[in-house]
Amino acid sequence: MLFQSIIASASLVGLALAANHDVMVGMDGLTFTPNTTTAANGDTVTFHFYPMKHSVVQAAFATPCEPMAGGFYSGFVPTSSGESMTTFMITVNETTKPIWFYCSQASHCQSGMVGAINAPTTGNTIEKFVASAKSASNNTTPSVTAGTGGTLSAMNMTSASGTMTMSMSSTATGTAASSTGTGAASALEVSKGLGFSAAFAFLGYLFV
Numbered sequence: 001m002l003f004q005s006i007i008a009s010a011s012l013v014g015l016a017l018a019a020n021h022d023v024m025v026g027m028d029g030l031t032f033t034p035n036t037t038t039a040a041n042g043d044t045v046t047f048h049f050y051p052m053k054h055s056v057v058q059a060a061f062a063t064p065c066e067p068m069a070g071g072f073y074s075g076f077v078p079t080s081s082g083e084s085m086t087t088f089m090i091t092v093n094e095t096t097k098p099i100w101f102y103c104s105q106a107s108h109c110q111s112g113m114v115g116a117i118n119a120p121t122t123g124n125t126i127e128k129f130v131a132s133a134k135s136a137s138n139n140t141t142p143s144v145t146a147g148t149g150g151t152l153s154a155m156n157m158t159s160a161s162g163t164m165t166m167s168m169s170s171t172a173t174g175t176a177a178s179s180t181g182t183g184a185a186s187a188l189e190v191s192k193g194l195g196f197s198a199a200f201a202f203l204g205y206l207f208v
């Protein structure tokens with residue numbers, strides 16, 4: 001939740017004007033909450049991870065439990081209790097193009113642990129995606145690096161020792177030739193924004 005306030009303060013310094021949408025991974029069992037998100041072009045979607053160990057993998061509509069070529073992958077994010085400090089954030093570029101995703105742990109995908117961004121209400125619906133996931137023969141973890149196609153962030157504020165640690169990584173490798181350069185540039189902007197905002201957040205923290 002801290003991450004949202006940092007993103008919000010980043011927008012105050014003019015670095016991120018788009019909205020963010022949160023998706024909880026495994027908070028209510030083997031499911032994404034919410035399972036569908038409506039996002040505008042340039043908006044971000046941040047995945048928050050709950051016990052025990054889940055992942056978010058982009059799929060094509062026709063192949064629910066298989067990685068899409070050039071798609072995003074969070075990596076597995078384990079947490080034994082409560083929300084993990086690690087989040088995975090992706091940027092939505094095309095509102096007319098639905099984004100489908102699943103969890104590649106065990107048979108979570110077949111159990112209905114799938115979701116969508118900008119899913120149509122007719123035709124290729126989330127209901128059809130869930131139904132076809134149920135009969136998928138495999139649940140495949142991609143061979144690409146954790147954090148591909150998005151930004152993995154880890155944050156840890158420990159009031160006892162007064163330390164705050166943050167780390168971010170972003171990779172945009174994939175089959176799409178255009179994704180590498182721009183992905184790296186925007187990651188840099190986000191890190192700069194976080195630097196400023198973290199300073200503000202820390203000042204605020206001192207005054208409480």
Ligand SMILES: *[C@@H]1O[C@H](CO)[C@@H](O)[C@H](O)[C@H]1NC(C)=O
Nearest residue numbers: 034035036112126127128130
């Ligand atoms: C999506 O989530 C809603 C709210 O929990 C639920 O009612 C609905 O059945 C889910 N849809 C699918 C296709 O699982």
Ligand SMILES: *[C@@H]1O[C@H](CO)[C@@H](O)[C@H](O)[C@H]1NC(C)=O
Nearest residue numbers: 063065066136137138139140
């Ligand atoms: C599922 O996995 C098995 C074993 O690795 C493999 O032989 C098979 O081709 C896979 N099926 C699909 C649809 O990918």
Ligand SMILES: *[C@@H]1O[C@H](CO)[C@@H](O)[C@H](O)[C@H]1NC(C)=O
Nearest residue numbers: 084085155156157158161163
């Ligand atoms: C946060 O940092 C504290 C102090 O270094 C450590 O004990 C704790 O395990 C860390 N928590 C997480 C979730 O990494």
Ligand SMILES: *[C@@H]1O[C@H](CO)[C@@H](O)[C@H](O)[C@H]1NC(C)=O
Nearest residue numbers: 090091093149172179182183
């Ligand atoms: C959106 O575009 C950026 C920059 O090209 C890219 O890094 C990112 O992977 C794209 N997002 C999705 C969900 O495809």
Ligand SMILES: [Cu+2]
Nearest residue numbers: 054103105108
């Ligand atoms: Cu899962």
